[in-house]
Amino acid sequence: MDRQELAAFLRSRRERISPTEVGLPAGTRRRTPGLRREEAAQLAFISTEYYTRLEQARAPRPSREVLTGLSRALRLNPAERDHLHHLAGAPPGPPPGPPREVRQSLLDLLRRLPGSAAFVTSAALEVLAWNDLAAALMEDFSAVPPRERNLARRAFLGPHPEGRTLYGVSDRAEFARHAARRLRATAARYPDDPRMAALITELRSGSEEFARLWDEKEVSAEPTLRKTFQHPQVGPVTVNCDALDITDHDQQLVIYTADPGSPSEEALRLLSVIGTQEMDVHH
Structure with a gap:
């Protein structure tokens, strides 16, 4: 001390x-x-x-x-x-759970990316904040309870809006592996978080696929650089995927962009017009 x-x-x-x-x-x-x-x-x-x-x-x-x-x-x-x-000579223990508050500068940044679908996830794969285009491309996150905004829960347990398995993404199997590995690493960082423990228990009991992937005990995952969404209104939308680590909050800013001049860029532009309804960023 x-x-x-x-x-x-x-x-x-x-x-x-x-x-x-x-x-x-x-x-x-x-x-x-x-x-x-x-x-x-x-x-x-x-x-x-x-x-x-x-x-x-x-x-x-x-x-x-x-x-x-x-x-x-x-x-x-x-x-x-x-x-x-x-x-004080008392090194801090692990935080009780993944941070779920999104700082204001990130919320402002989401609003300044109107041509990209962008959202922030916690270490537990909860969608914490998003912009209008992300809601139009994936789902209207404001219309579902916070508990259901978890991408791992969506991937393994559903429900699937409009019948699309995980928003119709082309890399659903790869994302499933990524989710299981990321959750295993997150659970190790937050061993005392009851919400993390409950999520893992729910996924293991409700999904044979997750239970199998969890038992592989893998913790590293290759990033997805490109994927295609099958959207019910505008058809296929191929995007480049960038995930930026927010290290001080153990969060990620995920940004989906289309190649300039491509049909997918046109599809995103159309989605930004038809969207869901006009809404603010939530967190």
């Missing part, structure tokens, strides 16, 4: 937070920026005396529960939370 660095870090994080950010009155008699020590302690559910001793480098090592409270009270991002744990 590095008491001096821990004290300095806590003080710097406390001083950057304005009272109004955490619902406290700003007041007019504050001599220093940010929260007072007693306010930070209250938000962290610890005593003011103990928090003061932490900032004075005189306190014993804080427990993981105290560190969790401090992280929440001081609004630490994941990197800062990990740093706090290391300073």
Whole structure:
């Protein structure tokens, strides 16, 4: 435990937070920026005396529960939370589950890709956010419950909108292998996530194909660079596939684009017009 660095870090994080950010009155008699020590302690559910001793480098090592409270009270991002744990001599354990919040810059980016079908998936293959063209090409994700927006569940268990197996993709078998391998790696990273465990149990019991692929114990998968969707309204749409890792959130931004001047580009342009209905990006 590095008491001096821990004290300095806590003080710097406390001083950057304005009272109004955490619902406290700003007041007019504050001599220093940010929260007072007693306010930070209250938000962290610890005593003011103990928090003061932490900032004075005189306190014993804080427990993981105290560190969790401090992280929440001081609004630490994941990197800062990990740093706090290391300073306290208590390296952070694995996060409880795959992050499912999509940051605003990615939501804005989806809207700025009107000529591409783009969406964000979690490490558990949940579709977390999408643009209008992705909804028109695949399905209207806003019309189904969040639980059903999981691509692995769609691939192995259905239901299949308009009778299309996994949106009529040409690489359905390859995607099935990819999904099983990715979920196995994800389950290892988040061993304490009940949602991940429930998903794996559901897929293994409901799909012989998934159970077989799961039992192969493979964790690496070749990326799909090109695929064709059989769309009920515009026919075949062949797209290039790019999956960009969002490493700090363990997510992927998937972008489908058609070759310039191709019939598939025309089909995507037509889909952007007929689409589903006008809708915002959801997450």
